[in-house]
Amino acid sequence: MLAPKKATLQGNPSHVMPSELIDKCINSKIWVIMKGDKELVGTLRGFDVFVNMVLEDVEEYEEGPEGLRVTHMDTILLNGNNIAVLVPGGKPEAEVEQ
Amino acid sequence: MLAPKKATLQGNPSHVMPSELIDKCINSKIWVIMKGDKELVGTLRGFDVFVNMVLEDVEEYEEGPEGLRVTHMDTILLNGNNIAVLVPGGKPEAEVEQ
Amino acid sequence: MLAPKKATLQGNPSHVMPSELIDKCINSKIWVIMKGDKELVGTLRGFDVFVNMVLEDVEEYEEGPEGLRVTHMDTILLNGNNIAVLVPGGKPEAEVEQ
Amino acid sequence: MLAPKKATLQGNPSHVMPSELIDKCINSKIWVIMKGDKELVGTLRGFDVFVNMVLEDVEEYEEGPEGLRVTHMDTILLNGNNIAVLVPGGKPEAEVEQ
Amino acid sequence: MLAPKKATLQGNPSHVMPSELIDKCINSKIWVIMKGDKELVGTLRGFDVFVNMVLEDVEEYEEGPEGLRVTHMDTILLNGNNIAVLVPGGKPEAEVEQ
Amino acid sequence: MLAPKKATLQGNPSHVMPSELIDKCINSKIWVIMKGDKELVGTLRGFDVFVNMVLEDVEEYEEGPEGLRVTHMDTILLNGNNIAVLVPGGKPEAEVEQ
Amino acid sequence: MLAPKKATLQGNPSHVMPSELIDKCINSKIWVIMKGDKELVGTLRGFDVFVNMVLEDVEEYEEGPEGLRVTHMDTILLNGNNIAVLVPGGKPEAEVEQ
Numbered sequence: 001m002l003a004p005k006k007a008t009l010q011g012n013p014s015h016v017m018p019s020e021l022i023d024k025c026i027n028s029k030i031w032v033i034m035k036g037d038k039e040l041v042g043t044l045r046g047f048d049v050f051v052n053m054v055l056e057d058v059e060e061y062e063e064g065p066e067g068l069r070v071t072h073m074d075t076i077l078l079n080g081n082n083i084a085v086l087v088p089g090g091k092p093e094a095e096v097e098q
Numbered sequence: 099m100l101a102p103k104k105a106t107l108q109g110n111p112s113h114v115m116p117s118e119l120i121d122k123c124i125n126s127k128i129w130v131i132m133k134g135d136k137e138l139v140g141t142l143r144g145f146d147v148f149v150n151m152v153l154e155d156v157e158e159y160e161e162g163p164e165g166l167r168v169t170h171m172d173t174i175l176l177n178g179n180n181i182a183v184l185v186p187g188g189k190p191e192a193e194v195e196q
Numbered sequence: 197m198l199a200p201k202k203a204t205l206q207g208n209p210s211h212v213m214p215s216e217l218i219d220k221c222i223n224s225k226i227w228v229i230m231k232g233d234k235e236l237v238g239t240l241r242g243f244d245v246f247v248n249m250v251l252e253d254v255e256e257y258e259e260g261p262e263g264l265r266v267t268h269m270d271t272i273l274l275n276g277n278n279i280a281v282l283v284p285g286g287k288p289e290a291e292v293e294q
Numbered sequence: 295m296l297a298p299k300k301a302t303l304q305g306n307p308s309h310v311m312p313s314e315l316i317d318k319c320i321n322s323k324i325w326v327i328m329k330g331d332k333e334l335v336g337t338l339r340g341f342d343v344f345v346n347m348v349l350e351d352v353e354e355y356e357e358g359p360e361g362l363r364v365t366h367m368d369t370i371l372l373n374g375n376n377i378a379v380l381v382p383g384g385k386p387e388a389e390v391e392q
Numbered sequence: 393m394l395a396p397k398k399a400t401l402q403g404n405p406s407h408v409m410p411s412e413l414i415d416k417c418i419n420s421k422i423w424v425i426m427k428g429d430k431e432l433v434g435t436l437r438g439f440d441v442f443v444n445m446v447l448e449d450v451e452e453y454e455e456g457p458e459g460l461r462v463t464h465m466d467t468i469l470l471n472g473n474n475i476a477v478l479v480p481g482g483k484p485e486a487e488v489e490q
Numbered sequence: 491m492l493a494p495k496k497a498t499l500q501g502n503p504s505h506v507m508p509s510e511l512i513d514k515c516i517n518s519k520i521w522v523i524m525k526g527d528k529e530l531v532g533t534l535r536g537f538d539v540f541v542n543m544v545l546e547d548v549e550e551y552e553e554g555p556e557g558l559r560v561t562h563m564d565t566i567l568l569n570g571n572n573i574a575v576l577v578p579g580g581k582p583e584a585e586v587e588q
Numbered sequence: 589m590l591a592p593k594k595a596t597l598q599g600n601p602s603h604v605m606p607s608e609l610i611d612k613c614i615n616s617k618i619w620v621i622m623k624g625d626k627e628l629v630g631t632l633r634g635f636d637v638f639v640n641m642v643l644e645d646v647e648e649y650e651e652g653p654e655g656l657r658v659t660h661m662d663t664i665l666l667n668g669n670n671i672a673v674l675v676p677g678g679k680p681e682a683e684v685e686q
């Protein structure tokens with residue numbers, strides 16, 4: 001966590017605030033990279049300040065001993081505290097493991 | 099955690115808030131995927147802001163050295179801080195390990 | 197943790213709140229499953245908001261290299277922050293390891 | 295942590311609150327079981343809300359590669375955040391490893 | 393965390409506050425070294441008090457069993473809680489692994 | 491952490507509060523046992539509520555693959571969050587590894 | 589963390605508060621020992637209550653499989669939450685690994 005100097009974080013218009021970036025993803029695809037080897041791609045329906053996320057039409061990718069395991073789930077609530085990276089727009093084709 | 103820009107999280111009606119999603123699951127089946135290899139399926143009777151959950155008619159699935167161990171419990175209180183994913187409606191048949 | 201939408205967590209009467217469930221266990225048997233391999237069964241005498249618990253007439257079960265180790269303790273204070281699951285009524289006979 | 299429903303935790307007289315249990319141990323023997331393999335027995339002189347404890351006439355038991363290591367210390371301050379279980383009255387004779 | 397003595401942290405003009413240093417990186421290259429073996433280089437578009445960061449034109453470097461894996465991503469939101477070191481100006485040429 | 495019942499922690503004069511114990515060590519020797527295998531002995535010059543400690547004339551003992559490594563440091567600031575036990579008066583002769 | 593008894597931490601003039609010690613290091617060399625095997629030496633330009641630190645002219649020392657790896661960086665922001673020990677004045681010559 002950072003202890004902000006007042007002026008810095010009052011919201012410099014040129015900044016793109018993290019919460020704004022996620023807000024723009026509502027109702028569109030998002031690629032969620034978790035700490036560890038799990039990834040998910042789904043449509044974002046909502047989120048809260050803890051980055052808990054309501055996702056629909058979800059594909060979960062997990063590297064296991066028998067190779068890549070893909071699980072489909074209709075609607076899920078994902079706990080935000082293990083998320084490492086969010087990529088608006090979903091996973092680029094080139095990155096989608098066969 | 100996110101530092102929200104005021105407007106973003108005041109509650110955009112099109113958002114499905116995580117707490118709303120769980121609230122809709124009261125008195126119906128829910129599939130709880132924990133961090134690590136444990137999963138539970140049960141009927142949700144209540145929860146709090148820490149996502150501690152009161153579950154009834156619970157099946158607990160755990161991968162152990164001797165294969166999958168299934169334990170039935172009538173009523174439990176599940177500590178919320180190790181939950182990874184919640185899936186309303188319970189575990190789809192295809193996913194239920196034999 | 198969840199950021200609740202006001203209405204959701206104001207207390208819907210049909211909910212069974214986690215704290216209510218534990219409160220009903222006062223002076224009766226409870227089965228405590230910890231994170232890791234430890235379990236305890238005892239009579240609940242009191243608890244606080246951190247789920248620290250005063251237990252009496254306690255059996256502690258721990259899987260060790262030499263098999264199951266069972267330790268009896270009269271009265272204990274159990275630190276709440278490693279509890280995974282609470283089961284009101286204690287451990288069903290079938291589950292009690294010989 | 296639990297989100298208490300007002301009535302529950304206002305202090306039901308029949309409850310034995312965790313802090314009361316420790317308070318009763320002041321100036322008497324207490325057995326402290328830590329997370330991991332360390333245990334201590336000593337006389338409790340004081341504690342705070344973080345369960346940091348002032349102990350006197352302390353025996354510390356630790357399982358090491360060369361067997362059980364016992365260290366005597368006159369007065370110590372024990373950091374509360376690694377305590378698993380507190381047992382008022384100290385360690386029963388049967389449990390004291392030779 | 394530190395408990396500051398009032399005068400110390402009121403902002404001694406000669407100090408360069410951490411939040412000021414990041415603020416100066418807005419719209420320029422930054423090298424992010426994570427705890428563990430992951431590194432990223434990208435253009436900083438915004439951040440919040442939890443050091444969650446909006447990065448654009450991102451290269452992610454990760455040491456894997458098959459050697460160095462480099463992934464390009466257009467825009468990402470990086471969770472701040474696993475960041476170890478931030479280096480304004482990006483990664484010096486000499487340091488860029490081939 | 492404990493949720494105190496008002497009367498308990500208002501400060502019973504017979505208690506020796508943890509902060510009082512450390513305060514009495516100012517300007518005298520203290521033995522600091524860390525979580526893991528590190529220990530330090532030094533003169534305590536100051537501390538804060540997070541038990542960050544200013545120590546002078548410090549010997550740091552660490553068990554390494556090549557045996558015990560002893561490092562002398564004049565003045566240090568020790569981060570409080572990895573401290574397991576504090577022993578006023580320093581390390582008794584018998585305990586000082588050769 | 590400690591629950592202070594009012595008088596103890598109001599600031600006894602003979603105490604050297606941790607934040608004062610760091611404040612005195614502004615614009616001079618400091619040796620930062622991290623949890624794990626990483627160490628840094630640099631000139632301190634600023635810090636905040638989370639001990640995030642702005643360092644300049646930095647040498648980072650890390651023990652790796654191929655021996656000691658030394659990396660030079662001009663200006664960095666170091667996340668405070670993995671710092672174990674701070675040593676004002678930098679690393680004594682005898683301690684500087686060749």
